[in-house]
Amino acid sequence: MNATENTPPVRLLTSAELAVCIKVFRDARQWTQEQLAVIAGLNVRTVQRVEQGWPAGPDTCRALASAFDFLDIDALSKPFAIPPEDELKAGQEQFDHEHVTFAAIPLTTGKQLAELAQTSTMDMSQLTSRWAAKRISASKCC
Numbered sequence: 001m002n003a004t005e006n007t008p009p010v011r012l013l014t015s016a017e018l019a020v021c022i023k024v025f026r027d028a029r030q031w032t033q034e035q036l037a038v039i040a041g042l043n044v045r046t047v048q049r050v051e052q053g054w055p056a057g058p059d060t061c062r063a064l065a066s067a068f069d070f071l072d073i074d075a076l077s078k079p080f081a082i083p084p085e086d087e088l089k090a091g092q093e094q095f096d097h098e099h100v101t102f103a104a105i106p107l108t109t110g111k112q113l114a115e116l117a118q119t120s121t122m123d124m125s126q127l128t129s130r131w132a133a134k135r136i137s138a139s140k141c142c
Helices: 015-028 033-040 044-051 058-067 085-098 110-119 124-141
Strands: none
Touching: 015 033, 015 044, 033 044, 033 058, 044 058
C-alpha cells in the first residue's frame, strides 16, 4: 500500500460543512451573527444563510475567512483532504481510549465556586505556592 492509497480524497467543503465551520469559528470568538456580519462586511442575512447551510459564493467565503483572520482568504473555497466517516470514527475511538476527558461546566456564582473548592480533592497549597513564587519572580524582574 502506498501513500496515495492512505490519503483521503481532496474535495471542497459542502455547504453544510461550511455552515458548521463558520458557526464554530463564530462561537469560539463569542460573536453574534450581527457582529460577524459587521466584521466581515456582509449583510447579517448572508451570515444567517451560510450558517443554515445555503451555498456561499467565493466573495462571501473570502469575507468570512478575512473576518476570522485566516492567512489565506481563499482557504474556505479550496479543496480539503477530508477523511471518510469510518476513519474519523476510528480516530475518535482511539482518542477516547488514550485520553480522559471531562465536561466543563461554567461557574456562574460564588456559591458554586465554594462548593467546588469544598469537594475538590486537589492539594490547593501546591497551586498557592507556585502562584506566589511566580508573582515574586515577576515582581523582581520588573
